[in-house]
Amino acid sequence: MNTFALMRDTWPVGFPAMSAILGSIVGSFLGVVAERVPGMVMEEEGSSNLLFPASHCPVCQHTLAAWENIPLVSWLVLRGRCRSCHTAIPLRIFLIELFSALFFGITAWCMPDVQALFSLWLLAAFLLPLTMIDWRYQLLPDCLTQPLLWAGLLLHAFDHRLPLRDALFGAVAGYLSLWLLYWAFRLTTGREGLGYGDFKLLAALGAWCGWQSLPVLELVAALSGIVGYFTLFNLNKNNLTISFGPYLSFAGIVVFISQQFAFIF
Ligand SMILES: [Zn+2]
Incomplete structure (x- = not known):
């Protein structure tokens, strides 16, 4: 024990x-x-x-x-x-x-072990203020998303739950997947659906969770985003601002926690 x-x-x-x-x-x-x-x-x-x-x-x-x-x-x-x-x-x-x-x-x-617990607390300590700031200002400041990305890479450099390569690919693929979506949306509709802060946040979460988890992470974020959007739409039709950061953060926490248990069993 x-x-x-x-x-x-x-x-x-x-x-x-x-x-x-x-x-x-x-x-x-x-x-x-x-x-x-x-x-x-x-x-x-x-x-x-x-x-x-x-x-x-x-x-x-x-x-x-x-x-x-x-x-x-x-x-x-x-x-x-x-x-x-x-x-x-x-x-x-x-x-x-x-x-x-x-x-x-x-x-x-x-939580199953102390490393999982402390790393989860660190992740949450970044995602909580990011969620609050994005919710109020539609802003994901670099001074929070960038250290979060480095922390994810450092975590896997020291604690070998994921190969460092998976974390690195996760960061790159996370950024690129939303960047591509942004341009696809912008070129087809002429509007901006996401912000650069969202790409950086998903890059950080990719570093924390690894590239393999990105499809699930994005699916959870998109589904919770849809539920959140319609809930807010019904509550307040006039003053509806949309931020994706809170849903990405939620998905990041869900995926990271479920990974900690999968690694144990
Ligand atoms: Zn006072």
Whole structure:
């Protein structure tokens, strides 16, 4: 029995619970990434970065005290409002912390081994802010998609679940497949159906999952995209913006998790 299985068997509740707490802290940071990166990308001069200025209310500039920065708890205690000016703190701040906490807790409980668990957490830590940013701004910043691609290649260079060659071909094929689709769509309809950020994101997921998984990954992304599109269309017909990044991210997570189990059994 490996150390990981031993640890989980010794603390069947404690280990997932600790992971969930870690997840809420990571989620809190990912919320900052999702809030600040679009501004950092779109502004000419970088007036803010991930560490500066300290967390503050964007309306009244009130700097948050340490106790107002506790993941999940602070939002609930403050009832989703700034302590100083009572402006609503967006629900998405709370939801990303909650989602991360649940995701870390559940995966800590069910993933087959510690390498699979930590690499999945790393993947999710990129995909979660990418999803939030693409959803709101139709933007997949290079400063997130590119490190994600390198991380995928490095993962397979050190942990030999996939031959490095499969990861490399995955990155190239991922990019090219959407690039070809983009031009086929553009030449036949004269419109742009995808953005370059989508190609880079699929290149990154190809590096993580290998070229063999791309057809399944794209199928899952397309099907969930269709379901998502019609759901949103029924909810809000007037203000419908389409981003593909969230569906690619969802498909990437699904495929990566299923691969971890296939490699074990
Ligand atoms: Zn305020």
